[in-house]
Every structure is written in C-alpha cells, then in structure tokens.
Amino acid sequence: RCLAMIRKATKEEIVVELTNLYDHFFITTGECKAKVTASRLPYFDGDYWPGVAEDMVNQLHQEEDDQKLQKKGNAKKIIRKRALEAAGHTDLSGNASEDDMLMQKLGETIYPMEEDFIMVHLQYSCSNCRSFMSSGKRWACHQCRSFYICDKCYSAEQELEERERHPSNSRETHELHPVDIVGVPEETKDGDGIIESKFFDTRHAFLSLCQENHYQFDTLRRAKHSSMMVLYRLHNPTVV
Incomplete structure (x- = not known):
C-alpha cells in the first residue's frame, strides 16, 4: 500500500521518481561523472545499511592494522586490488581503494534485497x-x-x-x-513548532507504540483511525 501511494503521487507529479538505493547508487553508467561513496548514500536514523557499513569499515581497518599476519595481509591487499580492477576501478590508492571496496561490499550485501531499499525523489x-x-x-x-x-x-x-x-x-x-x-x-x-515525543525519537519506538496499541495501516479505515490516535498521543503525551 505504501508503494501504491508513492506511485499515485508520482502520477500526480507530487513525487518526481521512485527508485531503490541499489539501482540509483550502485549501478553506474558512463555518463555519471560524480564519484559515489558511502558518505553520499541517504539514510534515516536506525536504517540497516549504516550499521553494516560501519562493521565493514572496522573489518577493513582490522585487516590493515594486523601486523602479526603481515603476509596474509599483503595477500588480502593483492586480492582486493584484483577485485577492484575487475570491477573497473582505476584509482587504487589508499582512501580511494577503501571507499571503492566498501561500496563493492555494500552493493553485494544490498543487492539480494534491493527492492526493500526504496527511494522517493522529491x-x-x-x-x-x-x-x-x-x-x-x-x-x-x-x-x-x-x-x-x-x-x-x-x-x-x-x-x-x-x-x-x-x-x-x-x-x-x-x-x-x-x-x-x-x-x-x-x-x-515549517510554520509549525517542533514537538518532542519519546514515541517518535526512533523508528523502533514508533513501531513499539503501534504494536502495543494495535495501530494498523493496512486499510484506509484503520489508517485513518491509527493516524488520529498517533496525533492525539503526540499532542497529549501525559494522558493515559
């Protein structure tokens, strides 16, 4: 239903385009002149890929700093260089190769579930x-x-x-x-003031609120009721 709403908004020219993270950033064309690194990828607080990227960066740093396994580390560098060359990367120096390797690993992780990483272009x-x-x-x-x-x-x-x-x-x-x-x-x-609420600090907090109170959005009738109750909670945080 979320995708149906976005497609309708696209037809009414409220939304410019509907794509996904993988198609937009990881499938590059010869006409794209901008270098896409992980720092350019959009995300919301609590999203899946930033945590995965952080783990991958730590893993890359661990490989570089492992002095005890120097021979193994050199072999990994050679393998990494060959993988980047095979993917078409030309700049294999320090930070550049690390950025490219991170994007390659991220792409491999995201690809099997690419349709879940929807992007709405405004x-x-x-x-x-x-x-x-x-x-x-x-x-x-x-x-x-x-x-x-x-x-x-x-x-x-x-x-x-x-x-x-x-x-x-x-x-x-x-x-x-x-x-x-x-x-x-x-x-x-935005003409409206900022209202702080613990229920909307994170996506997980909002999900817990909906689960505990059975707020559902699978039909128009339920979506209207749930939206009304969510707004009531926002403006009346102390009411039980």
Whole structure:
C-alpha cells in the first residue's frame, strides 16, 4: 500500500521518481561523472545499511592494522586490488581503494534485497553530477527514461565531440529538451513548532507504540483511525 501511494503521487507529479538505493547508487553508467561513496548514500536514523557499513569499515581497518599476519595481509591487499580492477576501478590508492571496496561490499550485501531499499525523489537530480536542480533549466531526454542534466553539465556536454555526447553507449546522439524549473523553494520553512515525543525519537519506538496499541495501516479505515490516535498521543503525551 505504501508503494501504491508513492506511485499515485508520482502520477500526480507530487513525487518526481521512485527508485531503490541499489539501482540509483550502485549501478553506474558512463555518463555519471560524480564519484559515489558511502558518505553520499541517504539514510534515516536506525536504517540497516549504516550499521553494516560501519562493521565493514572496522573489518577493513582490522585487516590493515594486523601486523602479526603481515603476509596474509599483503595477500588480502593483492586480492582486493584484483577485485577492484575487475570491477573497473582505476584509482587504487589508499582512501580511494577503501571507499571503492566498501561500496563493492555494500552493493553485494544490498543487492539480494534491493527492492526493500526504496527511494522517493522529491526533486530532480542531475544524471551527470548527481546535484539537485532547484533553479534554471533541466535538460531532459525524451528517449531515455529518467535522464536529466543541469545547465552546467549541459554546457559541458555541448563542448564534447558528437560521438561522446548522450547517450554514451550509442552511435546516435539524442536531443536534449529544456524544461524550466519552477516551484522549488530555495529554503523550506515549517510554520509549525517542533514537538518532542519519546514515541517518535526512533523508528523502533514508533513501531513499539503501534504494536502495543494495535495501530494498523493496512486499510484506509484503520489508517485513518491509527493516524488520529498517533496525533492525539503526540499532542497529549501525559494522558493515559
């Protein structure tokens, strides 16, 4: 039902696009110029992947700092270098190779459950530099799904030779059409004050609240009732 709601919002142009974390960040194309590291991946407090990434970083550091098993450590470095070269990475120096190795391990972990890591895009992002476009124009390709670039990347695109322009994997060049970006505020201000509540500090606390009080959202009728009760709890935290 959550996905159905998001798809409806996409049709009504409330949401720009629905993807998942793996497809958006781990499947790279030749046209993406931005280097994607783990620090660029979005997350909420209590999400699955940040904890997994932290364990992986500790594991990589442990391998580097293990002086007693130096020969084994060198063998691991060789294996790591070969794995990165096979994946198409060219910069294998220190921090760069560690970032690439972390992304590779994360991708392997997330891939089997990629559909669970949904991403809802509220703004258009440039397919080349990954920056969000809030003003000016976005240049869209009517032949390729979800390909948009910003003014800066479009200017750089025009300076390339025709065979190097979009799409990079085809001999035929696609025409890019300008679309004015309107209605995107530079700063979002919430007129309502911040209400602190222990029930909404973490996702687990909210889940416990719903489980203890049988708040369900599987039908419209139950969702309306549960939302009403949740809001009542928020505004009346001391009432039993």
